[in-house]
Amino acid sequence: MGTMMMIRSKLESKLVGARKSLPKGAKAVLSALQQAPEMLSARDLSFRMKLSHQAHDDKGKSPGLTTIYRSLELLTRHGLVQAVSFGDQEKRYEVVEPGHHNHHLVCKSCGNNIKLKECLLERLEETILQEYGFSVSEHLLELFGTCQTCQLAKNINNTDRR
Ligand SMILES: [Zn+2]
Ligand SMILES: [Zn+2]
Numbered sequence: 001m002g003t004m005m006m007i008r009s010k011l012e013s014k015l016v017g018a019r020k021s022l023p024k025g026a027k028a029v030l031s032a033l034q035q036a037p038e039m040l041s042a043r044d045l046s047f048r049m050k051l052s053h054q055a056h057d058d059k060g061k062s063p064g065l066t067t068i069y070r071s072l073e074l075l076t077r078h079g080l081v082q083a084v085s086f087g088d089q090e091k092r093y094e095v096v097e098p099g100h101h102n103h104h105l106v107c108k109s110c111g112n113n114i115k116l117k118e119c120l121l122e123r124l125e126e127t128i129l130q131e132y133g134f135s136v137s138e139h140l141l142e143l144f145g146t147c148q149t150c151q152l153a154k155n156i157n158n159t160d161r162r
Contacts, residue, residue: 018078019098025063026071030080030095039084039092039113042068086113087144107147109154114147 022030032049033040040048046065053062063071072093075081079098083091086106096102103116125136146154 019080022074022078023071025067026074028063029068029071030075033075033081033093034095039094041090041092042072043090045072045093084113085140085142086111087142103141103143105143105145105147107150108144109146109150112147112149 019030028049029045032045032052036045036048042065046063046068049062049068072081072083076083076093080095081093082096082101083093084102084104085091087108094102101119103119103121105114105116107113121139121141125139128134128136
């Protein structure tokens with residue numbers, strides 16, 4: 001347990017260092033993503049950054065799509081940003097606590113997503129280590145289905161038809 005804690009705090013100080021040493025473009029992308037009320041695709045991000053550039057009458061250009069893609073890749077590698085796949089072509093991105101990650105419930109009807117309060121897979125990883133001797137270092141999990149609002153709307157439509 002003690003060693004685990006030490007590894008974790010070492011990792012976090014490394015990530016704080018990484019945040020400081022980020023290139024200018026990546027810092028801009030990170031702060032734009034931090035201000036966003038929801039997850040954004042690279043395209044959404046580019047659009048938002050252009051708008052805020054115009055609003056603030058900034059000198060110089062807002063980063064192009066290539067810089068944004070490259071920055072997102074770098075931020076993801078540093079564990080500062082998480083890429084989320086919603087089952088379509090475009091990945092969405094959100095800022096995460098260094099070394100942490102989120103899981104989402106994605107509604108296939110309206111596209112809304114709900115963030116899970118906790119990772120439900122940590123116990124599963126322990127079981128896998130015990131039963132298979134396999135040490136899991138990372139995992140991906142997004143759950144697709146129908147949100148409560150869409151379920152209710154569907155039920156109302158069904159009763160109307162009767
Ligand atoms: Zn829905
Ligand atoms: Zn997890």
